[in-house]
Amino acid sequence: MDTTLRDGEQTSGVSFSEGEKLSVAKVLLEDVKVDRIEIASARVSEGEFKGTKRVMQWAAEKGHLHQIEVLGFVDDKTSLQWIADAGGKVINLLCKGSLKHVSEQLRKTPEQHLADIKKVISNAAEMGIRVNIYLEDWSNGMRSSKDYVHFMIKNLKDEKVDRMMLPDTLGILDPDETYDFCSEMIEAFPEVNFDFHAHNDYDLAIANVFHAIKAGIRCVHTTVNGLGERAGNAPLSSVIATVKDHLKMKTNVNETHLNKVSRLVESFSGIRIPTNKPLIGEFVFTQCSGIHADGDNKNNLYFNELLPERFGRIRQYALGKTSGKANIKKNLEDLGIELDADSLKKVTQRIIELGDKKETVTNDDLPYIVSDVLNNDIMEQKIRVVNFSVMHTMGLRPVANVSLEIEGKKYEEFCDGDGQYDAFVKALRKIYKRLGKSFPKLIDYVVTIPPGGKTDALVETVITWKNSREFKTKGLDPDQNAAAIKATIRMLNIIENDFKPGILDKILNSIS
Structure with a gap:
């Protein structure tokens, strides 16, 4: 389940317009083919309502309504009515997953909170809205109040609830804890469909997703480019590659469109993708070392399973002070330029000199450099x-x-x-x-x-x-x-x- 349009929009400074929400929803569901998307929080603003309604209208026409979810609150019928008015059919009900949150934030007993939740579930059934439950702060709950977590799930598992969603709300878990806690949930409640929702505060979101799946979780939450509260969520692209290559499992996701949706969200969010971000960063399929380019020429010695073509990318060879002749030769070949050994040596030396001065050299600079070094008019200033x-x-x-x-x-x-x-x-x-x-x-x-x-x-x-x-x-x-x-x-x-x-x-x- 991808929550770019809800949790991802909680990134500081990010706000998607109606049209942007619709564009991202279309690409995620029809091109990338994720199974579900969470697109909004109920009651947030008039703009949020308009954007949600617009996405729901499109989804109704295309048969995607069952795949679109909205975060709602334990507030009797208020969130449910907001979702119904927008055309939604699924609420992700935000409940408390730790005793501390119930007693100190809500100032209620577990029994009182449970009664309030059951009332919303009953209202949802009357209104034809399906319910998933977020156990907010579940990870802290498992650390400090396991009895409370078990009490909540035991008393909700027989209600009309599709999925129980286990969030590491504050990003506190390590992979071992994730595996142990998720395993405990599955063993104690084998009939419940669990989701795992990771946050990246310790840069462990992907590792935690990996271990949640190893424990038996079969649905995980992601955001495009890892957007989200504080340090963000588990990035969609990294999750998909990890599931396929390391866990040897299948998803419905079309990998070739991951780069497309990443660039789209980068543009709409205004949050630039770091150049070295795995799978989607500008430089991740770029070899800088001349030794690597030479090895690739000799039976792809520096390739791994992350072939750029899988993700709609191409392999490139950077130009700079670590570039060898093999790197530069590959770039020249892309432009249709063939140089003799002596000329190639001169061009290589000039690029190394520019790199020492911290100047950026691109593939499109090559004609200028060739022209300058070899004193010819290849780059005529027309x-x-x-x-x-x-x-x-x-x-x-x-x-x-x-x-x-x-x-x-x-x-x-x-x-x-x-x-x-x-x-x-x-x-x-x-x-x-x-x-x-x-x-x-x-x-x-x-x-x-x-x-x-x-x-x-x-x-x-x-x-x-x-x-x-x-x-x-x-x-x-x-x-x-x-x-x-x-x-x-x-x-x-x-x-x-x-x-x-x-x-x-x-x-x-x-x-x-």
């Missing part, structure tokens, strides 16, 4: 900025005036925008529209400023573009807008030179 002016006056929209020279001819345009760089790009688009040229889509924009807070520090702007392929360009300048503009002009020249496999090797015949 487009250059004659001049530009970007201005922002308080209270007025930013404006840009841009003059370009394209193959010897000058073109000028003026445009306003939502920001100075936006105004600059819109002016470029106007020029390209006049010329009947296509302009790629900007899909990511990353600014890196060295720590220390100096106002004259160099800014590196890396922009990801997409036309027939996806590629990155970067610009370096003390001014952020100027850095972005440099990256943009480099992008235009890459497109104008039309770097495609099979083209550059012809250009470089004279070299080799």
Whole structure:
């Protein structure tokens, strides 16, 4: 069960709009094919209600209503009515899983709390709403008040409850405790369907999920990218890979769409995926060492079961100071460039020098480096900025005036925008529209400023573009807008030179 749209939305600073909730729900259920999703908490806000209702309307049309769940509270009919009005059919009822929570937060006895829960279950049955129960703080309950946990499950197991959900609410468990506690639940109540809900406060969420499943749990909760309260929940992608590769068990999940949903949630949440995050990070299928690239050329010596193609990714070979000739040769081959041994040695040395200076080198930088090192005109500057002016006056929209020279001819345009760089790009688009040229889509924009807070520090702007392929360009300048503009002009020249496999090797015949 994926709870990105409920527990994941409890990440600090994250709030999904109606449309975003619907988009993520669609991808999770129809592309990734998770079994269930939890999409909201009842009574939170009017916006939460509208988003829930929109998802429920879509789900009713597509036959997914039974797979969509909403967190509700022990409040007689209030949460149930909220869910019913939104079109929902399943409540995940938040009950207390530790004696401390019952006595100190609710200030009730276990018997009183149990009676309140049974009343909600009865109301739900009358309203045609199925019930799952969250035993909030269950992990602390198992540590300090096991008798209470057993009392609650014993008295609820014969009620109209589909699933008992066992959350490690504060992320306190270790793998051994998880295994022991889950085993105890299954042995004591073999007829109950249990879920396990891990939190990642000690970075043990995946290990705990692994041991919960080993203990016999057959449903676990996840979030896309590991979003969630505090340190987050168990990441969907890591859980799926662990279940398949280490536990040798099957799920309904389509692995090839995991990267797609991760990027979608990254965009909507505003929470960037760490570059080294397993399975979904930008660098996890990137080999940096030249030795690794050489080994991969010799019967894939550095491959494991986590083949990137499984997750809709591709293997890459990074360019930097640890790059050997094998790394660089693979990247050149991707661009259709063939170099003789001496030329390859020179290009390799230049990339190592750039890496020593902590400069980022991308695959799309290679034509520039080859051109510079080998003194040839492979990277013809067909487009250059004659001049530009970007201005922002308080209270007025930013404006840009841009003059370009394209193959010897000058073109000028003026445009306003939502920001100075936006105004600059819109002016470029106007020029390209006049010329009947296509302009790629900007899909990511990353600014890196060295720590220390100096106002004259160099800014590196890396922009990801997409036309027939996806590629990155970067610009370096003390001014952020100027850095972005440099990256943009480099992008235009890459497109104008039309770097495609099979083209550059012809250009470089004279070299080799």
